[in-house]
Amino acid sequence: MDLSRREFLKGAAGIVLLAATPTAAQGQRGEGRRWAMYVDVAKCYGCYACVAACAAENNVPIGVFRTWVERVVKGDGTVVFVPKQCNHCENPPCVKPCPTGATYKTDDGLVLVNDALCIGCGACVKACPYGARFMDPVKGTANKCTFCDHRIYNGTLPACVEACPTGARVFGDLNDPNSEVSKHVRGGQVQVWKPAYGTGPQIYYDGLPREVEA
Ligand code: SF4
Ligand code: SF4
Ligand code: SF4
Secondary structure (H helix, E strand, O other), X not given: OOHHHHHHHHXXXXXXXXXXXXXXXXXXXXXXXXXXXXXXXXXXXXXXXXXXXXXXXXXXXXXXXXXXXXEEEOOOOOEEEEEEEOOOOOOOOOOOOOOOOOEEEOOOOOEEXXXXXXXXXXXXXXXXXXXXXXXXXXOOOEEOOOOOHHHHOXXXXXXXXXXXXXXXXXXXXXXXXXXXXXXXXXXXXXXXXXXXXXXXXXXXXXXXXXXXXX
């Protein structure tokens, strides 16, 4: 087990009890954590193992995706691969338009959908500037990346992170200064997708090409 995984499990173990507590209400899973992902674009070679793992783990219907990998030709002609998914925005524009409160943000930074409250109006899908949401063709409710909440609250890394053969995706708690994700985000030259929107994305990239930043 590498250091990042040990760090993650140590942190995640502390919140299992909270997640299982019946009084742990929607939006209150925090315990001071702030989940985020760091993506090293140079390490992604477009194998799509993350996409397949996400689909299998989350029973994502055929033809729709919670994560995808874009092939980008840079200005100098070189090709890079950029994994994308919901950014779990700090100021998520998808939350406010939801008429039922089905889309909500947790205290520890996840943006989630409560299927039981979702009426399938699609307002959140239209409001997301990243195209990260879709209407589930089977359930008829809004669907998107959950940061694999069912896994992280049980001390396991998100399926896409675990499946990546090169370690291009790093997941953890930004409020823990010793977590690998913190060290990358606070110590490096990271970028976010579409910063001008002011959404505060929690997917941080190293090497995001200018061609996808706009
Ligand atoms: Fe909402 Fe889109 Fe931001 Fe995800 S990326 S939190 S779906 S606005
Ligand atoms: Fe809310 Fe569901 Fe409508 Fe999205 S589709 S805005 S989650 S009710
Ligand atoms: Fe899919 Fe989970 Fe990765 Fe989100 S964190 S893209 S739901 S595998």
